[in-house]
Amino acid sequence: MRPRRTSATGTLALLPVWAVVIVAYLGTIAWTVVISFTASKSLPVYEFVGLAQYERLFRTSRWLVSVENILIFGSLFIGTCLVVGFLLAVALDQRIRAEGAFRTIYLYPYSMSFIVTGLVWQWIMNPALGVQATVRGWGLEGFTFDWAANRDMAIYAVAVAGVWQASGLVMAILLAGLRGIDQDLWKATKVDGIPTWRVYASIVLPLLKPMIVTAVVLLSVAVVKAYDLVVALTRGGPGIASEVPAKFVMDNLFERSNIALATAASTVMLVSVLAALAPWLYAEYIRASGARAA
């Protein structure tokens, strides 16, 4: 069927990508993992110390705070974005006026940089001149909204800013899913007298499952990569109150000359991501190809 010569051109054309994948992806991952087993400080030295860096990592309070923060931030961010995004998508799907304008408004924060989002919310949560001071000036003396500068609330401030930025993304994905639902469903359920909320809960939500999975995957990637938002909004503070793993790695690599500890932390991040991806990849590819074979 296929002349070998031309097929070779296709293989040749992909050589640069192979080079990128092998050197820049696989090679660097391997190198990172190797460094994490050494005693390296500011430059890689290949004096192997076994799991010592990992033991040290899990005795480091800054890392433990980072892990706890990413779990709090991740669950709040993903959960709230899904709920808000779903409600907005359902509301927009009710044949409303000016749908395009509403949709454009809800999605615009997603086009901006996390640095921009972080700096705006830092200003809004400024204790002396921001929303808190303004509302207190209206007579509500007890009002507090200083989260970005408050040790106990800083990670929630990051979540608020993140939800503001990414809810529109979930809305856009789920709205596309809702538009793909057969209109006969509504006629049929109307005939049967099923309440609308029941249709959404029992029929529409299960139909949207692929879009919801997509949204969760995209949001999870954003959670693991969370760095810019924290740097701009709180710089990890006050103290270490809003540190996150990605920032822990960057600080130890480029400011604290602790590359072995940093690579141990990034290896933990890598393993966590792969463990979380495995069931999804399995469902998407392996089970799908199994079904095709059957």
Add this chain to the structure above:
Amino acid sequence: MTAPSASAVVARGARPRTITAGRIGLYVFLAVSALYVLTPLYVMVVTSLKSMEEIRLGGIFALPAAPTVAPWVEAWSTACTGLTCDGIQVGFWNSVAILVPSVILSVLAGAINGYALSFWRPRGANVLFTLLLLGAFIPVQVFIYPLVRISAVLGVYGTLPNIVAIHIIFGLPITTLLFRNYYAGVPVELFKAARVDGAGFWRIFLQVMLPMSTPIVIVACILQVTGIWNDFILGLVFAGRDNLPMTVQLNNVVNTTTGERPYNVHMAATILTASVPLLVYFVSGRWFVRGIAAGAVKG
């Protein structure tokens, strides 16, 4: 059939009133949400147009009593970004210099890869594609240190070609995915006909596939322009002191200020940095959404 039809009649009788109340509630929900989403943009704009005297009075939501563009001028041309005080314009032009080659080359590379993967099915195509996808999900922290060492050994660390190459490397998964999915929808007969006519790999790409790829090229460009403009971490690490992109300079302007912080200048600089992706977003409209959908579709 009696029970359901009876309830349907009841429902129909009650419907207009509930629908009216429900629709009001619906519009209130939509409007309040829109207001909430717009508030930070509004706060940015009004703050950037106030004098510091006015900002010190409080009232973050108040319209500027005496609007001034002085903060914008200062943000653009004299704000201090660390060592120098030439304003955020330096970062703007650096970002443009990074953006143009990075977008062109990463979209072109994605088109070639997607085309080769879809039509030529070379050996190991599935392995390659899976590894590329993996690269899209793994946090850059895993790659970044060895890439710094490799760049240093090659003698390009902290230069414009370095940051462009890094953007291409990390842009490949999404651009390849976009073009591969797009070409999967192109009838294979078109390809076969060109083969029968004796066209080779590059001729089919340049004369048959590329001319019909305009929609996906637009989508890929929008994704890459906003993604690269909004990048912070790669620019911070790889661009070098002379090429720091606008996001990095913006963060320097705001978070390294000592003494009283000129919030009006900070907000003007923030809007200026956000303006490029916002412009792309408002102009491209549905294309932007299409990019999200296309990028979200599984391989």
